Amino acid sequence: MRYLIFYKPYGVLSQFTDAEGRQTLKDYLPIPDVYPVGRLDWDSEGLMLLTDDGRLQHRLSDPQYRHPRTYWVQVERIPDELAIEQLAAGVAIQDYQTKPARVKLLAVEPPLPPRDPPIRDRQNIPTAWLELTLTEGKNRQVRRMTAAVGFPTLRLVRISIGLLSLNGLSLGSWRDLTSNEVKALKKK
Incomplete structure (x- = not known):
């Protein structure tokens, strides 16, 4: 094997x-x-x-x-506490309610190599990074979740699968x- x-x-x-x-x-x-x-x-x-x-x-x-999967997610704008709570509780995406997730707002940008090509950069709109752990994997789930709470995903990096x-x-x-x-x- x-x-x-x-x-x-x-x-x-x-x-x-x-x-x-x-x-x-x-x-x-x-x-x-x-x-x-x-x-x-x-x-x-x-x-x-x-x-x-x-x-x-x-x-x-x-x-x-x-099986847990953890992601670093760069989102447009800075999520407020309500958005973090909604993501953690689960949100409605299409005709599906996501399961509860672990979510935290990262204080600093994670140590990742630059993306090629770089994400779109809009001078007047700040970005933030979230750490999001899911135990399910629907199609484009993370992107749909962050969009549902008003903070579209700009960059998505899976950093772990279980251990x-x-x-x-x-x-x-x-x-x-x-x-x-x-x-x-x-x-x-």
């Missing part, structure tokens, strides 16, 4: 092929027969777990196991999990 993590850059699809010729995981991962556990949108960055272990992939993707984190990975790099990481992942 193979287990690896990858720091997905902006503008890379979370799949290995694309009929339109866009960048995919194949441009970074020369490893056959591994598949992403969950997805990150083309315009999102961060940690991806890939494996050929179908049982583990199913367990980590199944909402009943409530796994971006620590030690540079943008576009990957590594195999250690045996201890695999054991911990299977134990959860």
